[in-house]
Each structure stands twice: as C-alpha cells, then as structure tokens.
Amino acid sequence: MGVTYVIPKLKVKIGKRISDDLAVYTAELVAVWLALLWVEVNRPRKAVIASDSSSALISIKTFQSKSRQDIVIEIIQVANNLLQSGTEITLIWVPGVVGNELADKYAKQADGNSSVDIEVNYSKAEIKSMVKNIVKGKWQTLWDNGQTGRQFYNIQNKVGKGRNMNSSKEEEDVLSRMRYGHTRLNKTLVIMKKHADGNCEFCHSPESVEHVIQQCPKYQEERQRLSSQLQRKYVLNIYLVS
Structure with a gap:
C-alpha cells in the first residue's frame, strides 16, 4: 500500500510504501503523520495540512481511535513538539483537496515499490479482515474447482454475497x-x-x-x-x- 503527501508550491511529493492490506483509514493517518515529520524537519513558521479523510481528522481532534490509537498518539506527540517549538500547525478537512490527484498518483507509484519503506503494525480489525479475505479466497477456489453444485454456480459464482430476504x-x-x-x-x-x-x-x-x-x-x-x-x-x- 502506498501513501503520499504533496506540497504543490514547493514541488514536494513524497511517496512511501507501507505494509500491505492495511485499512484506508490507517493509511490516511500515516500520511498525516509523515507530513508532520516533514514539517518537523523543515521547521516552517506555519503549516496547514489538508486531508479529505474526515474520520482520520476527527480521531486526531478527539485524541480517540477505536482501531489506530497508536498512530493517533504518534501524531499528537509530533504536533505537540512542533507547537512547543513555535510552529503553528493547522489540520483541515477539504473534500476533493487540491493536489489530491497528484497524491493518489504518487501513492500508486509508491505501492509499486519493490520493498516496504515503513512497516506498520496491524490492528486487530485489520488482522480479522486479512484472515477473512484469506478464508474467503480459499472458499472461492474450492467453489471454482468443485464438481458439485454447478447449477447454483452458474447463477452465483462469487462466494460471500448475501441476498435481500424480503420474500416469504x-x-x-x-x-x-x-x-x-x-x-x-x-x-x-x-x-x-x-x-x-x-x-x-x-x-x-x-x-x-x-x-x-x-x-x-x-x-x-x-x-x-x-x-x-x-x-x-x-x-x-x-x-x-x-
């Protein structure tokens, strides 16, 4: 999975490949954290970080996250250090943020890197999702290669799809x-x-x-x-x- 932050005016575009199979929410938090690390190194007087992930920004604002409290704490610590050193930090939510297309482009490029740049530990929810996907994949293979139930296979060849049960x-x-x-x-x-x-x-x-x-x-x-x-x-x- 790739994450990127872009500073259009300074022509800065940094993409990193993080651990695969993480949730998008986790990736959004990591992107904010990386942007803050750039600010920490370069020490501008003011910095505005714009994100289109409202869930990530709400977690940072409230200091609470059900699944990634570890990353939220990292973000708060870096932000607090910057504030104490005199750098003013503002996080804003902007749907369709300017530069988002560039960020997506470089995130996809980073995802293609041959090795992982940043190892991010998985949350319990992400581990459950990975296990579910693995089991579902094995189930799909058995369903594809099975010899029985072919009548039903012709109707529903993808496993795990539910149906609306509005009938008697x-x-x-x-x-x-x-x-x-x-x-x-x-x-x-x-x-x-x-x-x-x-x-x-x-x-x-x-x-x-x-x-x-x-x-x-x-x-x-x-x-x-x-x-x-x-x-x-x-x-x-x-x-x-x-």
Whole structure:
C-alpha cells in the first residue's frame, strides 16, 4: 500500500510504501503523520495540512481511535513538539483537496515499490479482515474447482454475497430449489428414477430450469409477457428517480 503527501508550491511529493492490506483509514493517518515529520524537519513558521479523510481528522481532534490509537498518539506527540517549538500547525478537512490527484498518483507509484519503506503494525480489525479475505479466497477456489453444485454456480459464482430476504418462506423455498436445480422438472425426476429420459415432452430437450425459463418454445408467450412487465417497471423507476 502506498501513501503520499504533496506540497504543490514547493514541488514536494513524497511517496512511501507501507505494509500491505492495511485499512484506508490507517493509511490516511500515516500520511498525516509523515507530513508532520516533514514539517518537523523543515521547521516552517506555519503549516496547514489538508486531508479529505474526515474520520482520520476527527480521531486526531478527539485524541480517540477505536482501531489506530497508536498512530493517533504518534501524531499528537509530533504536533505537540512542533507547537512547543513555535510552529503553528493547522489540520483541515477539504473534500476533493487540491493536489489530491497528484497524491493518489504518487501513492500508486509508491505501492509499486519493490520493498516496504515503513512497516506498520496491524490492528486487530485489520488482522480479522486479512484472515477473512484469506478464508474467503480459499472458499472461492474450492467453489471454482468443485464438481458439485454447478447449477447454483452458474447463477452465483462469487462466494460471500448475501441476498435481500424480503420474500416469504414459501417463496424462498421455490427460489432456492430453482437455484440448485432441485425441482420437479423432468431433469430432476430422471435422477429420482421417476421419469424415463428427463427430456421436455414438448421439444424433447433436457427439461431444466434454464430450459423452461429461457429456451423452451412452449413458454415463449409467457416469456415475452414477463419481459414487457419488467420493462414497464424499469421505465417507471427511471421516471420516479428523475
């Protein structure tokens, strides 16, 4: 992960690569800390540090952070030393801060450095997030390479995505059966040895959920009617929003 601070008038642009997989909030705090260190070295009479991270600045202002109290303390100590030595420090929140595009550019460049410039310890929340991502990655690999549940895989190939559960239990049962392909259509019945070949009696193709909803000529009229209803709903939603 890269962090940068930029001083456009002095043409100063410093980018550092910090430990990977840190939270953006942590990176924002580190950037403020690095900017203060530059001020400490160069000792201007006044310094204004602008950031577009309101959460980082609120933590510094209140001296409180649920996840990165360690970095906040470092920032307060440097700022206090500067104030005692006569340097006036002002931290301001500016959304879309001038020079932010440059900062993002050099932060990305710093992220590409071959080695880490500053090792930053992980917070508990960041460690939990890393473990979650690792587990999720292994789960995704198993799901991608699995041999079972392929019907559902064709519908949802990314793990960990939830759904809005605004339906009744009966409706959810129907939707779940359709997703997993466990229905009373012929393709399922043949597995249960309750149908001769599993084919559609109308067009003689395998009678699956996809076949009934998307392919079978028998339901072409119903398919067109459903499509028209969805289009009307979509146009209505656009009208309401506009």
